[in-house]
Amino acid sequence: xxxxxxxxxxxxxxxxxxxxxxxxxxxxxxxxxxxxxxxxxxxxxxxxxxxxxxxxxxxxxxxxxxxxxxxxxxxxxxxxxxxxxxxxxxxxxxxxxxxx
Amino acid sequence: xxxxxxxxxxxxxxxxxxxxxxxxxxxxxxxxxxxxxxxxxxxxxxxxxxxxxxxxxxxxxxxxxxxxxxxxxxxxxxxxxxxxxxxxxxxxxxxxxxxxxxxxxxxxxxxxxxxxxxxxxxxxxxxxxxxxxxxxxxxxxxxxxxxxxxxxxxxxxxxxxxxxxxxxxxxxxxxxxxxxxxxxxxxxxxxxxxxxxxxxxxxxxxxxxxxxxxxxxxxxxxxxxxxxxxxxxxxxxxxxxxxxxxxxxxxxxxxxxxxxxxxxxxxxxxxxxxxxxxxxxxxxxxxxxxxxxxxxxxxxxxxxxxxxxxxxxxxxxxxxxxxxxxxxxxxxxxxxxxxxxxxxxxxxxxxxxxxxxxxxxxxxxxxxxxxxxxxxxxxxxxxxxxxxxxxxxxxxxxxxxxxxxxxxxxxxxxxxxxxxxxxxxxxxxxxxxxxxxxxxxxxxxxxxxxxxxxxxxxxxxxxxxxxxxxxxxxxxxxxxxxxxxxxxxxxxxxxxxxxxxxxxxxxxxxxxxxxxxxxxxxxxxxxxxxxxxxxxxxxxxxxxxxxxxxxxxxxxxx
Numbered sequence: 001x002x003x004x005x006x007x008x009x010x011x012x013x014x015x016x017x018x019x020x021x022x023x024x025x026x027x028x029x030x031x032x033x034x035x036x037x038x039x040x041x042x043x044x045x046x047x048x049x050x051x052x053x054x055x056x057x058x059x060x061x062x063x064x065x066x067x068x069x070x071x072x073x074x075x076x077x078x079x080x081x082x083x084x085x086x087x088x089x090x091x092x093x094x095x096x097x098x099x100x
Numbered sequence: 101x102x103x104x105x106x107x108x109x110x111x112x113x114x115x116x117x118x119x120x121x122x123x124x125x126x127x128x129x130x131x132x133x134x135x136x137x138x139x140x141x142x143x144x145x146x147x148x149x150x151x152x153x154x155x156x157x158x159x160x161x162x163x164x165x166x167x168x169x170x171x172x173x174x175x176x177x178x179x180x181x182x183x184x185x186x187x188x189x190x191x192x193x194x195x196x197x198x199x200x201x202x203x204x205x206x207x208x209x210x211x212x213x214x215x216x217x218x219x220x221x222x223x224x225x226x227x228x229x230x231x232x233x234x235x236x237x238x239x240x241x242x243x244x245x246x247x248x249x250x251x252x253x254x255x256x257x258x259x260x261x262x263x264x265x266x267x268x269x270x271x272x273x274x275x276x277x278x279x280x281x282x283x284x285x286x287x288x289x290x291x292x293x294x295x296x297x298x299x300x301x302x303x304x305x306x307x308x309x310x311x312x313x314x315x316x317x318x319x320x321x322x323x324x325x326x327x328x329x330x331x332x333x334x335x336x337x338x339x340x341x342x343x344x345x346x347x348x349x350x351x352x353x354x355x356x357x358x359x360x361x362x363x364x365x366x367x368x369x370x371x372x373x374x375x376x377x378x379x380x381x382x383x384x385x386x387x388x389x390x391x392x393x394x395x396x397x398x399x400x401x402x403x404x405x406x407x408x409x410x411x412x413x414x415x416x417x418x419x420x421x422x423x424x425x426x427x428x429x430x431x432x433x434x435x436x437x438x439x440x441x442x443x444x445x446x447x448x449x450x451x452x453x454x455x456x457x458x459x460x461x462x463x464x465x466x467x468x469x470x471x472x473x474x475x476x477x478x479x480x481x482x483x484x485x486x487x488x489x490x491x492x493x494x495x496x497x498x499x500x501x502x503x504x505x506x507x508x509x510x511x512x513x514x515x516x517x518x519x520x521x522x523x524x525x526x527x528x529x530x531x532x533x534x535x536x537x538x539x540x541x542x543x544x545x546x547x548x549x550x551x552x553x554x555x556x557x558x559x560x561x562x563x564x565x566x567x568x569x570x571x572x573x574x575x576x577x578x579x580x581x582x583x584x585x586x587x588x589x590x591x592x593x594x595x596x597x598x599x600x601x602x603x604x605x606x607x608x609x610x611x612x613x614x615x616x617x618x619x620x621x622x623x624x625x626x627x628x629x630x631x632x633x634x635x636x637x638x639x640x641x642x643x644x645x646x647x648x649x650x651x652x653x654x655x656x657x658x
Contacts, residue, residue, distance in 0.1 A: 015127065015198050017151035056129045059147055078585065079522060082531075083149055087523035089451050089533045093180060093195070094150050 005065040007044045008035040008073050009051045010080065011058035019083045019095070020058055022051045028058055030095075032084055033072035038063070101164055101474060102247050102396040104212040111255075112209040115216065119143050120202035127199060142222075143205065144215025148526045151195045155218040156208060158477050160228035160246040160270070161189035161484075163213075165464035165473040170211040172460035178204050183460070184524075185445060185453040187479045187517055187568055188267070189227050190218055194524055216254060221262045223253035223334070228270045229277045230478035233397060234440050234486040236432040239289040240297045242272035244394040245326065248385065251393075252327055259334050263341030264349035266334070267306075270299075274597060279479060281305045281313045281599035282571055284351045285333060290320065298322045301329065303363075304355030307565035311601045312352045315360050317367065325371075327385070328378040332370035336363065400472050400487055405437025409490035415497075422497050424546055425508035430493070439490050441471075442510040443483040443500060448544035451533045452518040453481030462503040470496050479568075481517055482510065513555040513622070514540040517568050521561025521578060522585075528561035530578025530585035531611070535559055538615040543622070552622055554635045556595070571595040573637040574621065575602045576614060587614050591648055592640045600637075605649045617652045624651035 009022035020028040021035035029035065038044035044063050051061035064080045066073035075081050086094015104112075119139070126136040140146075144155040156171070163171075171191055175183045178200045179193040186192055196204060208214060217224055226246045233241040249268055253259065259266070270287045271278040280286025286302035298320045305314030321329050333351075340358065342348045348357075355363055385393075416423040430439040443463060446452050455463070463483055467475045470492045476484035488496060500506035509515045516539060519525065521532030536559055543549050558572030562579070569575030575590035586608035593602030609617055622636075624647050629639045640648060 012147055012151075017147055017196075017198065019150060055133050059133050077583065079149075082522055086150055087533075088531060089523055089537060 005076060006068055006073070007038045007047075007063040008032075008066050008075075009047050009061050010064045010083065011051060011061035014055075014057055014059055017059075022047055022058075022061065026050055026054075028054075031072075032075075035066075035073055037066065037068065037073055101162055102159075102243075102393065108212070109209070112214055115143075115214070116202060116205045116209055119205060123198060123202055138220065140201075141219040142216065143201070144218040145196075145198075145201055146219065146526070148194070148524050149522070150524065152198055152201070153524070154193045154196045154201060154204060154215060155186070156191050156193070156213055156215045157218050157225040158189050158191060158213075159250050160226055160232065160243050161230045161477045161479070162228075162232070162243060163475050163477065165467040165475065167211045167213055168460050168464040168467070168475055170207060170213065172457040172464070174204055174207060175460065176457040182454055182456045184451070184520060185455065185477050185481050185483070187481060187519070187566055188225055189230075189477045189479055190225055191477070192520070194520075219265075220260075221264050221266075222260050223249075223256070223262075223266045223268065226250050226253070226268050226270065227278060227283075227479060229272055230476040230480075230482075230484050231277060231431060231440050231486065232272055232476075233399065234433050234438075235273060235275075235277075236434045237275050238272045238434065239274075239291060240272050241397050241399075242270040242278075242287070242289060243397045244390070245287065245299070245323070246270045247393050247396070248327065248390070249330065252330075258331075259338065262334070262338055263343045264346065264351075266337070266351070268330075276597045276599075277478075279568070279571065279595045279599075282307055282311075282568070282595065283314065285330065286314050287326075292320055292322065296322065299326060301333075303333065303360070304352040305599075306350050306352040307568060307570045308350065309347060309563040309565075310350075310353065311565070311570040312356065313599050313601060314352075315355065317360065317364055325375065328374040329367075329371050331374045331378075332367050335370050335374070336366045340366075399434075400474075402435045402438055402487060403489075405435070405489060405491070407436045409437060409493070411491045412493050415494035419494070421501075421506075421508070421546075422494055424550060425497055425506055426493055428508045428512065428550065429510045430488075430490075433487065435487075437490050439488050439493065441485040441488045441493070441496065442478070443485060443505050444507040444509050444515060445482050445505075446509055446515045446540065447504060447507045448509075448514050448540035449537055451523075452516055452536050455483070459503055459505060462499070462505070466496060466499055479517075480515065482515070508546050509549055511554050511556070512549040513543045513552050513557060514549050515556075516540060517556075517558040517572070519559070519561050519567035521559075521567075525561060527564060528578070529563070529580045530561050530587065532559045532561040532567055532576075532578055535576060535578070535587065535611060535614050539618050542615050542619055551632075552626070552636075553632060555622075556637075557618070558593075568595065569593070570601045571599065572602060573635070573640070574618070579608060581608055585611050587611065589614075589617070589652055591645055592637060594637050603645060605645065605652050607653075609652075620651040620654055621648055624648055 302314035518536035560567035590602030
């Protein structure tokens with residue numbers, strides 16, 4: 001069945017381990033709003049190949065489903081939502097503590 | 101306590117230097133992630149949801165006050181000021197940076213600690229009874245045997261690439277506080293016909309997606325035969341364990357598929373071969389070496405004290421909070437007038453097993469003052485001060501209150517095991533910590549929890565079962581169901597000498613339904629129990645699952 005959701009590339013920064021997203025320019029960002037969005041399979045595979053070509057910067061890139069209904073792509077799976085924030089029991093830690 | 105000798109220290113220095121070079125080569129691109137990943141895992145470094153996590157071994161749960169201070173320092177200098185004590189008597193630092201890990205490992209090595217074999221398909225950190233060397237009910241201190249196994253298994257070239265990870269637990273008492281029935285190998289001390297101490301070897305237990313209780317493969321192994329016997333088991337497993345399917349690779353599956361008797365025949369034949377090697381002039385640990393190890397665990401010289409402490413008795417009369425804590429969080433010590441103290445890391449509302457750097461330092465200071473500088477980490481994710489004079493209990497309690505460490509709930513319903521779950525862990529399918537926090541808040545009133553009595557809730561955030569949910573009186577397993585977190589309840593599990601795997605009650609519950617379901621379950625238990633001393637798991641065994649299943653799935657009246 002054809003996929004219906006747009007997708008972004010999520011990974012972990014090599015040095016810090018922090019969650020990062022691939023940008024349209026082929027770099028990496030901590031800002032979800034700056035993540036490149038793939039709207040079809042071909043674009044998704046192209047982004048993934050671009051991400052995998054940068055193992056010196058980011059580890060374990062993968063595609064994550066998002067909705068495009070706000071200022072930034074909105075991850076659909078709760079696992080990805082947690083990754084945008086940090087531990088739910090520690091609001092003083094992770095992205096949520098930085099107001100991102 | 102065991103102290104590293106020059107060989108250990110040199111080995112760690114060399115190992116850390118090797119890892120420092122590997123990290124440098126990963127950062128400058130000479131190593132790919134595929135090449136680097138097994139190397140970092142062999143040194144305890146995971147990549148989790150939000151950051152790198154370093155898992156440091158605390159062999160058989162024993163550490164000194166100085167070592168605890170170093171853990172506090174690591175948390176403060178290189179992490180976010182706290183650490184998480186795990187069900188395998190390890191500590192995890194959740195926010196380390198890749199380039200810092202060699203420095204962290206060097207600092208740990210200075211204190212005789214490391215992260216070797218806290219991951220990978222090898223023999224993992226050996227665990228043991230957290231009351232070892234202090235408990236009144238002990239046949240012998242299991243730690244000399246656990247230390248011997250640690251030395252034998254560390255970088256043992258034959259067993260570094262097993263079909264899957266391998267966990268060994270050692271108990272010195274039939275009371276079994278080490279969950280020996282749910283390990284790849286469980287060892288339980290017992291006396292032989294001549295009064296000599298040996299070990300029952302229990303094989304093929306484990307949790308995970310296929311929970312199984314271990315089976316006794318040899319009722320009595322004399323201590324001198326223990327290493328060759330273990331080596332025989334590992335050799336047979338190494339040969340026949342399945343490498344084609346990681347879900348069928350643990351030894352429990354081999355035992356199940358081969359049958360205990362057939363496997364036992366192979367183990368005994370291998371044992372005969374290995375024994376000859378161990379009896380050779382070079383391989384066997386000599387009697388002197390065994391004595392040297394044992395000397396590190398010599399029973400502490402404690403002052404002679406009266407069985408009953410008048411100081412404690414007076415404090416109990418005037419301070420109900422102390423009285424409750426002393427009742428719940430102390431365990432009989434073998435020396436009159438002394439107690440084993442459990443310091444709970446389960447204050448309702450806190451993440452089970454987490455301790456701040458300040459708390460770690462406070463515990464180290466209190467261990468120096470009251471417990472001969474020694475601490476233990478339990479698989480229940482608490483800290484233990486093993487040798488406390490009962491006269492000192494009021495002062496110790498007052499100090500613990502100041503540091504938020506005086507929760508009186510050891511073994512009670514709020515003393516919940518919870519893995520890090522989806523708040524940290526890359527493997528998790530659901531969160532564990534918020535579920536534990538919610539349940540603990542519902543039973544936070546100390547007198548309420550005390551009235552319920554012994555009650556073990558254990559929560560895992562995925563099928564790997566790090567939270568021991570299979571052997572919880574109540575087990576809670578977090579899964580994903582149709583895109584939301586869903587919690588499966590099991591009842592009747594038991595980690596102790598009458599070990600049992602819990603039985604599923606029915607469909608999973610949404611996160612917000614778990615706490616109310618636990619309140620209904622406890623109400624049903626209180627209505628059905630034969631008396632205050634009948635634990636939930638015993639009531640469950642007596643009356644069966646139905647009243648409890650009904651309670652869990654009953655909906656609140658509209």
